[in-house]
Amino acid sequence: MSAVPKTSEPLRQRRKQARPSELSAAALELFVEKGFAATRLDEIAARAGVSKGTLYLYFDSKEALFTAVIRDGILPLIESAEAQLSGMLDDPEGMLRAILFAWWDNVGATPLGGIPKLMIAEAMNFPDVARFYHQNVIERGRRMVEAAITRGIERGLFRPVNLEQTVSLFFVPAMHIAVWRHSLAFCEACQQDPREFLENFLQIFLRGLRATEKGTPE
Amino acid sequence: MSAVPKTSEPLRQRRKQARPSELSAAALELFVEKGFAATRLDEIAARAGVSKGTLYLYFDSKEALFTAVIRDGILPLIESAEAQLSGMLDDPEGMLRAILFAWWDNVGATPLGGIPKLMIAEAMNFPDVARFYHQNVIERGRRMVEAAITRGIERGLFRPVNLEQTVSLFFVPAMHIAVWRHSLAFCEACQQDPREFLENFLQIFLRGLRATEKGTPE
Amino acid sequence: MSAVPKTSEPLRQRRKQARPSELSAAALELFVEKGFAATRLDEIAARAGVSKGTLYLYFDSKEALFTAVIRDGILPLIESAEAQLSGMLDDPEGMLRAILFAWWDNVGATPLGGIPKLMIAEAMNFPDVARFYHQNVIERGRRMVEAAITRGIERGLFRPVNLEQTVSLFFVPAMHIAVWRHSLAFCEACQQDPREFLENFLQIFLRGLRATEKGTPE
Amino acid sequence: MSAVPKTSEPLRQRRKQARPSELSAAALELFVEKGFAATRLDEIAARAGVSKGTLYLYFDSKEALFTAVIRDGILPLIESAEAQLSGMLDDPEGMLRAILFAWWDNVGATPLGGIPKLMIAEAMNFPDVARFYHQNVIERGRRMVEAAITRGIERGLFRPVNLEQTVSLFFVPAMHIAVWRHSLAFCEACQQDPREFLENFLQIFLRGLRATEKGTPE
DNA sequence: TATGAATGAGCCTTCATTCAT
DNA sequence: CATGAATGAAGGCTCATTCAT
Numbered sequence: 001m002s003a004v005p006k007t008s009e010p011l012r013q014r015r016k017q018a019r020p021s022e023l024s025a026a027a028l029e030l031f032v033e034k035g036f037a038a039t040r041l042d043e044i045a046a047r048a049g050v051s052k053g054t055l056y057l058y059f060d061s062k063e064a065l066f067t068a069v070i071r072d073g074i075l076p077l078i079e080s081a082e083a084q085l086s087g088m089l090d091d092p093e094g095m096l097r098a099i100l101f102a103w104w105d106n107v108g109a110t111p112l113g114g115i116p117k118l119m120i121a122e123a124m125n126f127p128d129v130a131r132f133y134h135q136n137v138i139e140r141g142r143r144m145v146e147a148a149i150t151r152g153i154e155r156g157l158f159r160p161v162n163l164e165q166t167v168s169l170f171f172v173p174a175m176h177i178a179v180w181r182h183s184l185a186f187c188e189a190c191q192q193d194p195r196e197f198l199e200n201f202l203q204i205f206l207r208g209l210r211a212t213e214k215g216t217p218e
Numbered sequence: 219m220s221a222v223p224k225t226s227e228p229l230r231q232r233r234k235q236a237r238p239s240e241l242s243a244a245a246l247e248l249f250v251e252k253g254f255a256a257t258r259l260d261e262i263a264a265r266a267g268v269s270k271g272t273l274y275l276y277f278d279s280k281e282a283l284f285t286a287v288i289r290d291g292i293l294p295l296i297e298s299a300e301a302q303l304s305g306m307l308d309d310p311e312g313m314l315r316a317i318l319f320a321w322w323d324n325v326g327a328t329p330l331g332g333i334p335k336l337m338i339a340e341a342m343n344f345p346d347v348a349r350f351y352h353q354n355v356i357e358r359g360r361r362m363v364e365a366a367i368t369r370g371i372e373r374g375l376f377r378p379v380n381l382e383q384t385v386s387l388f389f390v391p392a393m394h395i396a397v398w399r400h401s402l403a404f405c406e407a408c409q410q411d412p413r414e415f416l417e418n419f420l421q422i423f424l425r426g427l428r429a430t431e432k433g434t435p436e
Numbered sequence: 437m438s439a440v441p442k443t444s445e446p447l448r449q450r451r452k453q454a455r456p457s458e459l460s461a462a463a464l465e466l467f468v469e470k471g472f473a474a475t476r477l478d479e480i481a482a483r484a485g486v487s488k489g490t491l492y493l494y495f496d497s498k499e500a501l502f503t504a505v506i507r508d509g510i511l512p513l514i515e516s517a518e519a520q521l522s523g524m525l526d527d528p529e530g531m532l533r534a535i536l537f538a539w540w541d542n543v544g545a546t547p548l549g550g551i552p553k554l555m556i557a558e559a560m561n562f563p564d565v566a567r568f569y570h571q572n573v574i575e576r577g578r579r580m581v582e583a584a585i586t587r588g589i590e591r592g593l594f595r596p597v598n599l600e601q602t603v604s605l606f607f608v609p610a611m612h613i614a615v616w617r618h619s620l621a622f623c624e625a626c627q628q629d630p631r632e633f634l635e636n637f638l639q640i641f642l643r644g645l646r647a648t649e650k651g652t653p654e
Numbered sequence: 655m656s657a658v659p660k661t662s663e664p665l666r667q668r669r670k671q672a673r674p675s676e677l678s679a680a681a682l683e684l685f686v687e688k689g690f691a692a693t694r695l696d697e698i699a700a701r702a703g704v705s706k707g708t709l710y711l712y713f714d715s716k717e718a719l720f721t722a723v724i725r726d727g728i729l730p731l732i733e734s735a736e737a738q739l740s741g742m743l744d745d746p747e748g749m750l751r752a753i754l755f756a757w758w759d760n761v762g763a764t765p766l767g768g769i770p771k772l773m774i775a776e777a778m779n780f781p782d783v784a785r786f787y788h789q790n791v792i793e794r795g796r797r798m799v800e801a802a803i804t805r806g807i808e809r810g811l812f813r814p815v816n817l818e819q820t821v822s823l824f825f826v827p828a829m830h831i832a833v834w835r836h837s838l839a840f841c842e843a844c845q846q847d848p849r850e851f852l853e854n855f856l857q858i859f860l861r862g863l864r865a866t867e868k869g870t871p872e
Numbered sequence: 873t874a875t876g877a878a879t880g881a882g883c884c885t886t887c888a889t890t891c892a893t
Numbered sequence: 894c895a896t897g898a899a900t901g902a903a904g905g906c907t908c909a910t911t912c913a914t
């Protein structure tokens with residue numbers, strides 16, 4: 001509020017452009033921390049440095065703000081991830097590793113990493129948002145992993161496994177870290193380095209997935 | 219209204235004894251479904267078939283009801299599980315399998331299976347309850363698995379792995395099923411048979427865990 | 437609150453029965469005085485001697501309270517008026533006079549006399565209520581007057597006039613008094629005795645209505 | 655946006671002069687339709703085709719706008735009416751008829767015809783405005799009618815009647831039409847031609863007023 | 873002069889909690 | 894023990910008003 005750079009662009013204009021994402025960023029933090037119902041609009045406004053009424057210049061209601069937080073928060077990321085990772089199908093194991101750590105760097109380690117917790121908590125209260133999230137985030141993420149595993153099986157690198165369940169297993173530890181970071185964060189078991197945890201998981205996962213004929217020297 | 223005959227009423231007596239758990243059962247369902255803040259005491263009372271005021275005869279406040287739901291719901295189960303499973307240390311793989319499916323039968327498949335979702339959603343709003351849950355449920359559960367894996371490593375059945383992380387990995391898929399059952403339940407990927415999913419996980423998990431020198435005859 | 441007679445009937449019970457009409461009576465006064473939008477529920481509750489929340493035990497919303505004020509306030513009166521006055525058709529002039537003064541005594545001079553002002557002010561904001569009022573109050577009132585004038589014409593007592601317009605003319609001065617009582621009440625011209633005003637109107641009205649052949653000696 | 659050429663702009667000049675009355679015209683329509691409290695400044699600005707802030711360039715507050723709507727709307731008309739009709743005292747009946755239809759043409763049939771409804775609705779919320787309206791509009795209008803009736807009585811054309819009340823009766827049907835046009839407008843009884851209604855009223859009114867000795871040739 | 877983004881006081885409504893019955 | 898009418902604090906939302914541009 002005091003450290004605004006005085007460029008030639010009028011301040012008002014720049015704030016106007018930035019406001020919606022400033023507001024939804026503040027909202028995301030609080031929704032993740034306390035849940036939708038327990039978050040007061042006062043708090044969101046205060047954290048964004050605006051007054052309560054300003055929220056209504058950009059969002060029709062608390063619920064609309066919630067929807068926007070989910071929609072606008074995660075969709076761009078999925079799209080860029082698809083663009084970046086689709087070319088790695090030649091190396092299934094490498095692609096799986098890349099998906100996992102790209103997710104961690106761009107989502108899990110950022111405030112967006114709270115969204116899985118938020119969706120878990122609010123899915124039954126906002127079925128429409130949950131359905132959107134499922135179709136546009138979960139399903140698209142699963143498809144990427146599915147493609148990698150399928151290719152690995154085709155090439156004889158992986159055992160023929162139940163695809164659906166194996167894809168689920170692949171995501172589950174990453175989700176686990178993201179969720180616990182924003183809930184039972186004090187738990188020491190979660191204080192471990194997330195990348196190390198994911199690496200450890202990948203080893204067990206891939207080892208369990210690989211075709212057995214070829215030994216995998218540790 | 220004033221002339222209620224005061225005979226010996228076994229039914230009423232039984233109800234009186236059972237009331238608290240009837241109330242907390244109703245509360246659990248609703249807390250899991252909608253979250254703590256979004257659940258009204260009216261609804262809980264209605265679902266338990268009592269009036270709103272009656273809740274205050276057994277619980278001091280909404281928050282006390284929440285605490286009771288967690289405390290009284292899960293603790294007895296952990297204790298009986300410890301008693302039943304502690305004798306299986308001779309067969310680490312069998313013990314891991316037994317833990318997983320005992321948990322599913324006694325917790326995951328029952329209304330108590332909603333507690334993980336509830337704790338995830340409310341941990342940051344109720345740090346005391348979260349700490350209680352962590353110490354008395356999570357840690358005790360982890361210790362059982364830790365014992366089995368440690369014994370497996372000692373006997374050369376399992377590779378020497380990072381214990382903490384591996385224990386986490388062991389629990390994560392089970393938690394995942396329980397959580398998603400009560401949030402994104404409509405997701406088809408979650409409609410799969412939970413036991414089958416756990417079985418599939420166990421295969422990959424154990425295969426990834428086993429010492430490599432010995433082939434793993436399916 | 438302190439002068440409640442201590443009869444055998446429990447206080448709570450009696451209040452429960454009386455509350456809705458106590459509340460709508462308070463609401464009527466304030467809606468008439470300030471209009472719907474300018475009336476705060478705080479005021480209504482305060483005037484009725486209850487807290488704000490109590491209003492919602494009996495009415496779903498401010499708007500529902502408005503509807504109830506109109507519906508429950510005026511309908512019973514119309515019905516009793518129809519019952520009492522329908523037998524006077526033998527004496528058209530007497531019936532018209534009776535209608536006018538019965539209306540004054542039972543509506544105009546009571547708090548219900550504010551309803552015409554209220555309906556005028558809010559009809560366009562609440563078209564459904566306006567339509568209800570029109571069909572169930574205005575039209576039924578008009579039919580009674582219409583019957584009297586028609587009979588008078590049939591018997592040669594009245595000139596053959598435009599019925600619709602004459603019925604309107606009959607009601608207009610009464611409405612005028614009622615409306616001004618609750619709006620420009622300070623106007624001296626309105627300080628006149630209402631009964632005298634109505635009597636004076638009746639004379640001019642009937643004199644203008646009567647068949648001319650028979651002189652009407654003053 | 656910054657390079658607006660400062661040429662001589664007759665259109666803009668004209669707009670600048672006309673703005674206040676354009677604004678109060680828009681305000682009048684909405685105040686009449688929805689009442690003062692239920693009308694938002696946003697709507698008024700939108701209907702006048704300006705932004706919300708512009709209203710504050712011409713009026714200090716919403717209430718000042720209300721006052722201006724009444725003051726500036728009706729006063730010029732009364733003054734021109736007085737000038738035009740004061741010369742008709744030689745023909746009392748003609749003057750009464752002229753007053754009635756001049757009022758209809760210049761007020762009742764125009765947007766100003768909504769003012770009586772507005773004053774009825776808001777008189778108790780704005781006693782100062784109501785007093786102004788009473789003194790400068792109502793009283794001056796009454797005086798014109800009073801003069802005509804007095805002259806008619808002096809000349810033996812009219813019966814000696816209660817002046818105050820008869821003047822009220824004279825205005826009441828006209829007010830009634832104006833008010834209902836802006837409130838219960840859907841009512842079929844009000845769909846009648848207003849001039850015809852006023853004509854019918856005049857016949858009954860004058861017939862009831864005339865001295866009885868002289869027959870009244872239609 | 874005109875704009876419209878921003879404000880914040882105020883209102884309707886909800887709901888945990890109390891208490892007379 | 895049980896009820897449910899009553900309470901009042903608090904939250905979502907609106908809108909008259911201000912002011913930087």
